[in-house]
Amino acid sequence: MIALYLKNQPERLREILSSLKTPFRRLGNVFVINTSSEDLLNLIEHFPKDIVGKVRICPIRKEEISGLEDLLEIGFRSSSLEEFVEEKIFESLYNILNSGEVYFQPIIEVKSRRVYGFEALCRLSVPIYKLFNVSDRISYMADKFCREKAIRDYIDKSLDSYHLFLNFHPKFLKNPLENVGELITILINKGIQPSKIVVEIDEYEGVDISSIKLIRDFLKAEEVKVALDDVGAGYSGLYHLMEIHPDIAKLDLHIIRGAHENPIKRSILEGLVKACKDNNIEVLAEGVESVEDLNYLIGINVDMLQGFVFAKPSPNPDIRLIEELAYNLIA
Numbered sequence: 001m002i003a004l005y006l007k008n009q010p011e012r013l014r015e016i017l018s019s020l021k022t023p024f025r026r027l028g029n030v031f032v033i034n035t036s037s038e039d040l041l042n043l044i045e046h047f048p049k050d051i052v053g054k055v056r057i058c059p060i061r062k063e064e065i066s067g068l069e070d071l072l073e074i075g076f077r078s079s080s081l082e083e084f085v086e087e088k089i090f091e092s093l094y095n096i097l098n099s100g101e102v103y104f105q106p107i108i109e110v111k112s113r114r115v116y117g118f119e120a121l122c123r124l125s126v127p128i129y130k131l132f133n134v135s136d137r138i139s140y141m142a143d144k145f146c147r148e149k150a151i152r153d154y155i156d157k158s159l160d161s162y163h164l165f166l167n168f169h170p171k172f173l174k175n176p177l178e179n180v181g182e183l184i185t186i187l188i189n190k191g192i193q194p195s196k197i198v199v200e201i202d203e204y205e206g207v208d209i210s211s212i213k214l215i216r217d218f219l220k221a222e223e224v225k226v227a228l229d230d231v232g233a234g235y236s237g238l239y240h241l242m243e244i245h246p247d248i249a250k251l252d253l254h255i256i257r258g259a260h261e262n263p264i265k266r267s268i269l270e271g272l273v274k275a276c277k278d279n280n281i282e283v284l285a286e287g288v289e290s291v292e293d294l295n296y297l298i299g300i301n302v303d304m305l306q307g308f309v310f311a312k313p314s315p316n317p318d319i320r321l322i323e324e325l326a327y328n329l330i331a
Contacts (some may be wrong), residue, residue, distance in 0.1 A: 002040050004031045005056040013051065016291060017325055020046055063174055097145045100124035102153045103313035106322050107165065107284065107306045113330045114323050116304055120154065121313050122146030143169050148186060155190055157316065161310065165198045165227065168215070179220040179225025202229035209243050227284065234286040241275075249276050251302075255289025260296040273300050294329060 006013045010029045017024050017031060024045060025032040035043065040057070047055070098199030101123050109116035124142075147166050154164050166183075187194050199219055201212060216226050229247035231241050232255045241249055251272060259265040276283045285297045297305060309329065311322050 002018050002033050003058045039249040101315050102150045104317050105313040107304050108313050108326045113327045119165040120150035167200045184222050198225040198227050200227045200229050248282045250284045256287045
């Protein structure tokens, strides 16, 4: 059973429930419905938006609604719809996260023609971007969980002689010092050299630039490299490249694909590579899918390459096979 509590406008809630032909028992400002949490969410979809933001919800047992004191307690225990949905999601979030798997995509160093590192990509039964859209708390938990799982798998699969690229979403980092401190603590406890870690800062549009700079400074002080993702994807990417001055610039895949036959893309790429080289920023081209683009990118002196032309992301990358292919392609 579910109790709906509306401090003001209880008559309006009564009218809404009646119009939806939902049986209820009313006790003052409390409306008791004999329904499950899942069915309640479907019901509330039909509520007017102004009521959804005001109604409070409390799961109850039948024996809890016998007197006035019980009604007062229901009022105190009730939560907002957002809190109620979060609680239901948290109940299943553990299973969602633990059902996920970390995939590793190789990053090839052009000069040595060998694997420089791996980008960790978390694949869940529910697309992670959907979790990010639910609430900041769930977004933060999912983001942190995926990063920590990537570090565990990085060690368990004996990839720790290579660099590990980890994604950070700055909009979920409320306290940069604390968040970066947590990462460094995990690395120390796992016996990983911070210099083997590359933090990819992405989803940075609309985030305060001073916060990103603070994260960058904390990471660099601990010898963790900083990579800026989606460089070249519009003005925002260029602005952040100038302001943040990362160790590595990841060129956006949309200007990489088909660059060998597109003169405008070539002009943009050559300008970006020169700007990075002049400022001691390494250049990583992602989304490399053809030999023609590969050869062009080598010709303009990018430092690293990532893409399907070498390997798709895999939970168990075959390093020998990847390096053999990379050696032959680059040679």
